[in-house]
Amino acid sequence: MSFLSLVLLAFAMSTDAFAAAVGKGASLHKPRFLDALRTGLIFGVIEAITPVIGWFIGQAAASFAEEWDHWIAFTLLLLLGVHMI
Template sequence: MYLINIITIALGLSMDAFSVSITEGAVAKVIKKRYIILIAFTFGLFQAFMPLIGWGIGNLTFSYIERYNKIISLCILVFLGLKMIYEAIKNKGKKIDQQLGIKRLLLLAIATSIDALAIGFTLSSLRASIFTSILIIGMTTFLLSALGVVIGKYLGLFLKEKAEIFGGIILILVGIKIYAGF
């Protein structure tokens, strides 16, 4: 039962990173293996590391973090989504290579993994091994993020110039989903 619970948690936690990975694959002009691995590794690492932090901090600060995690994710993702849409409209007709900078990648990784911080607090109630849990969470997120970039690449070919607007809308919707608790 423990393993099923952890896999279910891992799949749930990785959905935001998967969605954002699709967006990044759609707006990138060139996708190399290194790009896919960078995104997947960063999202997987953050999704694995956040529960470890939550586990370590314990229940002392849980109510404080839980109170703000959704609004922080919403603000970051809406900001990045609006920025993408603005840049797409501003640069309409221009050939722009949307490079994923380290700052943007880290912001996306943080925004999509804040909920994993709270999971660290609750893993102890499952009598879960934290190291097995973070390994499963990290690997699941890595695999789904890599798949998301590849799916996004082909979606981007279909959407062409609208891919950046589509990507911005996806980021905003992921932020709203996190905030609304779907």
């Protein structure tokens, strides 16, 4: 995944979280516009930052997991399949 596609994905996720959080902020007991907006901004920013942090961690861990990546994927898919059965 390129960095540009990651940033676009993070932006899309943050707008979704922003909209949901503004709705939640607006449903407070005595909502004020700034409270709803602040809640939305906090959740939106966090949702935008987490994929970027994960991308950097993945880039750092790629050299360690490169030799075993197929076995890791096999094990995760096997456990998921067993759990579904």
